[in-house]
Amino acid sequence: MRVAGIVLDGIDVEFAKPGAKTTVRVLDDINLEVAGEEFVCLLGPSGCGKSTALNLIAGFVPPTRGQAAVDGRPVTGPGPDRGVVFQDANIFPWMTVAKNVAFGPSVQGRLSGRELDERVSHYLDRVGLAGFGDHLPHELSGGMRQRVGLARVLVNDPPVLLMDEPFGALDAQTRITMQELLLELWDRDRKTVLFVTHDIDEALLLGDRVAVMSARPGRIKTVLDVPLPRPRSYDAMADPAFVELKNRLFHELRDEERHVHTGEGE
Numbered sequence: 001m002r003v004a005g006i007v008l009d010g011i012d013v014e015f016a017k018p019g020a021k022t023t024v025r026v027l028d029d030i031n032l033e034v035a036g037e038e039f040v041c042l043l044g045p046s047g048c049g050k051s052t053a054l055n056l057i058a059g060f061v062p063p064t065r066g067q068a069a070v071d072g073r074p075v076t077g078p079g080p081d082r083g084v085v086f087q088d089a090n091i092f093p094w095m096t097v098a099k100n101v102a103f104g105p106s107v108q109g110r111l112s113g114r115e116l117d118e119r120v121s122h123y124l125d126r127v128g129l130a131g132f133g134d135h136l137p138h139e140l141s142g143g144m145r146q147r148v149g150l151a152r153v154l155v156n157d158p159p160v161l162l163m164d165e166p167f168g169a170l171d172a173q174t175r176i177t178m179q180e181l182l183l184e185l186w187d188r189d190r191k192t193v194l195f196v197t198h199d200i201d202e203a204l205l206l207g208d209r210v211a212v213m214s215a216r217p218g219r220i221k222t223v224l225d226v227p228l229p230r231p232r233s234y235d236a237m238a239d240p241a242f243v244e245l246k247n248r249l250f251h252e253l254r255d256e257e258r259h260v261h262t263g264e265g266e
């Protein structure tokens with residue numbers, strides 16, 4: 001099956017300044033193509049517009065200029081072809097894990113009760129939560145809640161996954177476990193992924209390419225290939241190619257952080 005790609009073509013996004021009649025430009029002439037089944041990480045300093053770019057592809061934010069397209073169709077709003085995973089797992093606290101995962105497909109109403117149960121247990125199994133279907137979210141750790149968040153999106157089988165720092169709130173060890181889980185899921189069931197992060201290790205461990213954004217207004221400053229073999233695991237971080245790329249990205253990001261702190265580009 002051909003999987004949808006993403007195209008950002010000449011995108012500007014401007015927001016109204018609170019209390020003023022002027023606008024502030026957050027994204028400036030963003031051009032980026034993510035091929036079908038490609039995993040691209042969007043890396044940049046805080047406030048450079050990474051989430052805005054992701055929200056634009058998700059259809060939550062309209063462009064001021066330019067156009068975003070998924071699978072060749074212009075993005076005009078949210079749609080089932082794009083699954084979005086946020087830092088906060090975004091799960092309903094009053095529903096069991098299984099009911100949370102079943103929520104999307106049950107709203108669509110296309111599956112029989114039995115098909116839905118099978119699908120939910122399949123995805124719970126895939127994210128390592130077999131046996132936790134009856135638990136309530138408050139009974140789970142942060143990592144487990146994020147597994148539920150992933151299953152909730154994967155169960156709809158969207159061809160495109162948009163992930164906004166999904167592991168950003170987790171402790172270091174859990175974060176690595178979740179990164180390895182995502183690698184394993186993606187290796188088996190390729191999707192087109194745009195993954196926002198400000199963590200260089202995470203970007204290099206996960207991505208086929210890393211697009212580095214400049215400080216505000218956000219532009220795509222550099223796009224690096226990550227030629228590390230797959231399947232990857234945490235051990236990839238010891239690869240000399242990883243260390244070299246990390247060094248390059250560190251300097252790219254440090255330059256941009258300096259712009260943030262000196263107010264350049266505002």
Ligand SMILES: Nc1ncnc2c1ncn2[C@@H]1O[C@H](COP(=O)(O)OP(=O)(O)OP(=O)(O)O)[C@@H](O)[C@H]1O
Nearest residue numbers: 015016026044045046047048049050051052053198
């Ligand atoms: N809806 C909005 N209205 C006005 N300003 C906004 C809106 N959304 C984002 N911004 C501003 O746009 C800028 C970029 O925000 P965005 O969240 O996209 O950056 P980011 O790179 O994801 O940041 P971080 O890494 O800190 O999460 C920020 O200055 C933010 O305050």
